[in-house]
Amino acid sequence: MKSYTILIAIIGGSIGIMAIIFGLDIGKMSISTQEYSLYVDPIIDKQSLFVTGRITIQNTGSKLLTNLHVNFGDGDTLDIKSLKPGEKIILSPPSDNSMQFVMINADNDIFVSKAYRELPKMVGMMGS
Structure with a gap:
C-alpha cells in the first residue's frame, strides 16, 4: 500500500x-514583456479581377503607443494619434497603391518595415 x-x-x-x-x-x-512593441502584418490578395490589401497593426507592448505614422508607399500616408496596449486595427491602403511595402514609425523609437505577403490559394476558394 x-x-x-x-x-x-x-x-x-x-x-x-x-x-x-x-x-x-x-x-x-x-x-507583454516589452514596454513598446508593435506587430505589423501586411497581406495582399490578388484576385483575377482585382487586388486588395490589408494591414493588421497591434500594440503588443505594455504602454500606449503615440504618433503612429503609416507609410503605404507611393506617397500615401496615414497618421494615427495613439494605440492602446493590446489594441488591434486593420487598415486598407488606397486602391491605386502599388502595395509593395508598408513602413510604420511611432514615438519611443518604434520603426517597422515589412513587405506585403500573399496568402496561399486554396482549391475551391475565390481567386484560386
Whole structure:
C-alpha cells in the first residue's frame, strides 16, 4: 500500500511541475514583456479581377503607443494619434497603391518595415 502512495505522489508532483512549466511558457505569449512593441502584418490578395490589401497593426507592448505614422508607399500616408496596449486595427491602403511595402514609425523609437505577403490559394476558394 505504501508503494502505491509513493507512486501517486511522484506522478502528482510530475504533473504539477509540468503544469507550472507550461503555464509560464504560455504566460510569456499572453503577457507583454516589452514596454513598446508593435506587430505589423501586411497581406495582399490578388484576385483575377482585382487586388486588395490589408494591414493588421497591434500594440503588443505594455504602454500606449503615440504618433503612429503609416507609410503605404507611393506617397500615401496615414497618421494615427495613439494605440492602446493590446489594441488591434486593420487598415486598407488606397486602391491605386502599388502595395509593395508598408513602413510604420511611432514615438519611443518604434520603426517597422515589412513587405506585403500573399496568402496561399486554396482549391475551391475565390481567386484560386
